[in-house]
Amino acid sequence: MASKIKLGIVFGGRSGEHVVSLMSATSVIRAVDKQKYDIICIGITRQGRWMLYEGPVENIENGQWEEIAQNLYDQNPNQYAFDLIGTHNPLKDKVDVVFPVLHGPYGEDGTIQGLFEMADIPYVGAGVLGSVTAMDKACSKVLFERENLPICDYTVIFRKDFEEEPNKIIAQIEKDFDYPVFIKPANLGSSVGISKAHNPKELSEGLLEACRYDRKIIIEEFINCREIETGVMGNDNPKAAAVGEIIPSKEFYDYEAKYFDGGKSKICIPANIKKEQEEKIRALAIDAYKALDCCGFARVDFFISKETEKIYINEINTIPGFTAFSMFPLLWEEEGVEYSKLIDKLIAYALEKYEEKSRNALKLEVEEA
Numbered sequence: 001m002a003s004k005i006k007l008g009i010v011f012g013g014r015s016g017e018h019v020v021s022l023m024s025a026t027s028v029i030r031a032v033d034k035q036k037y038d039i040i041c042i043g044i045t046r047q048g049r050w051m052l053y054e055g056p057v058e059n060i061e062n063g064q065w066e067e068i069a070q071n072l073y074d075q076n077p078n079q080y081a082f083d084l085i086g087t088h089n090p091l092k093d094k095v096d097v098v099f100p101v102l103h104g105p106y107g108e109d110g111t112i113q114g115l116f117e118m119a120d121i122p123y124v125g126a127g128v129l130g131s132v133t134a135m136d137k138a139c140s141k142v143l144f145e146r147e148n149l150p151i152c153d154y155t156v157i158f159r160k161d162f163e164e165e166p167n168k169i170i171a172q173i174e175k176d177f178d179y180p181v182f183i184k185p186a187n188l189g190s191s192v193g194i195s196k197a198h199n200p201k202e203l204s205e206g207l208l209e210a211c212r213y214d215r216k217i218i219i220e221e222f223i224n225c226r227e228i229e230t231g232v233m234g235n236d237n238p239k240a241a242a243v244g245e246i247i248p249s250k251e252f253y254d255y256e257a258k259y260f261d262g263g264k265s266k267i268c269i270p271a272n273i274k275k276e277q278e279e280k281i282r283a284l285a286i287d288a289y290k291a292l293d294c295c296g297f298a299r300v301d302f303f304i305s306k307e308t309e310k311i312y313i314n315e316i317n318t319i320p321g322f323t324a325f326s327m328f329p330l331l332w333e334e335e336g337v338e339y340s341k342l343i344d345k346l347i348a349y350a351l352e353k354y355e356e357k358s359r360n361a362l363k364l365e366v367e368e369a
Helices: 018-031 065-074 109-117 128-135 137-146 159-164 166-176 199-212 256-261 275-291 326-334 339-368
Strands: 007-011 037-044 050-053 099-100 154-160 181-185 195-197 216-221 225-234 239-247 267-270 294-305 311-318
Touching: 007 018, 007 159, 018 037, 018 339, 037 065, 050 065, 099 109, 099 339, 109 195, 128 137, 128 311, 137 216, 137 311, 137 339, 154 159, 154 166, 159 166, 159 199, 159 216, 159 326, 166 199, 166 216, 181 199, 199 216, 225 275, 225 311, 225 326, 225 339, 239 275, 275 294, 275 311, 294 326, 294 339, 326 339
Parallel strands: 007 037, 007 099
Antiparallel strands: 037 050, 154 216, 181 195, 181 216, 225 239, 225 294, 239 267, 294 311
16 A cells, blocks of 8 residues: 655644634544644644644634644644754655645745745645735736736725825825725735725725735725636646625625624525636636746636626635635535545645656756766
8 A cells, every 4th residue: 555645734823814724724634634644733822833733724724723732832842843844853854745835925925935945845836926925915916918818907005105195095096986985904914904996985994904914005996896706727738617606794794794794695506607708717717827827726716796797806815715615615616526535636746746846956956967
């Protein structure tokens, strides 16, 4: 019998989406084929400390894992201490491949991907460039425009400018857009820090809220729309999954509606849209995925205008939610790929990406020799 793959599941993190990561990681760990993989749980605290965790999976989601991991370390530091990059009990010796089930800054934005590159560890999901460009909504919009992909009108402001001249910033936004407008931190996901402003007071409050999370803020035009999503998976030849629709329980699909509304928000898979719209969305999703140099997997989000039926690309999430009711696994389930097999595919893409890069490095060494 072939030896098991040592799969590191990294969860938690320093971002505002720490809790969402715990929820996603719990679902992934429960779904992984234990006959095929040895699971190594690696938690990152809100303060950025990395800890090995061995204990009940339910204590990840409820946050008790930190105390358990600390006790394990205190009792046997030699066993539970490790280097991320280095020679003293390195992480590379503990895992064959890593699945970073992380969302937001320091997990989805290229930083941890760069760390795994430096440590020479295969990892699931987009590389450094794809992670950076997808995480920064302002950057991704520039690249979408460059590829003539349809996006809504937007502008970018900086926290420093708003703090120094708030009235000037608000006046400029009001000149460029009609109310309502959406306000978003440029580098967060899970709808954290996003608000919809109907008047100057709400605009000011929304900007203050977004500035809590990022130095760069995006203002977007309001589109009376349907919220449509699809999943993309693969490296050089990516494929798109079924197309689904979000019917939010609130005015828009915010953080509370996504994770804490008790199922009031509805997911419709497949989406009730025209066949030609479905085909166009899947094609645009692959184009957007390639435009940002993504690999592994991602969820691509769209708007369809209720008035004109025009399709707009909203954003790409390179580590989409993986909870039991998250859209990405459900979209692939509609295509016949069950949850545990989906994880298998993502790990296979990670190893494929690593092997290709290793071959390229070896070829370069040979040529230089």
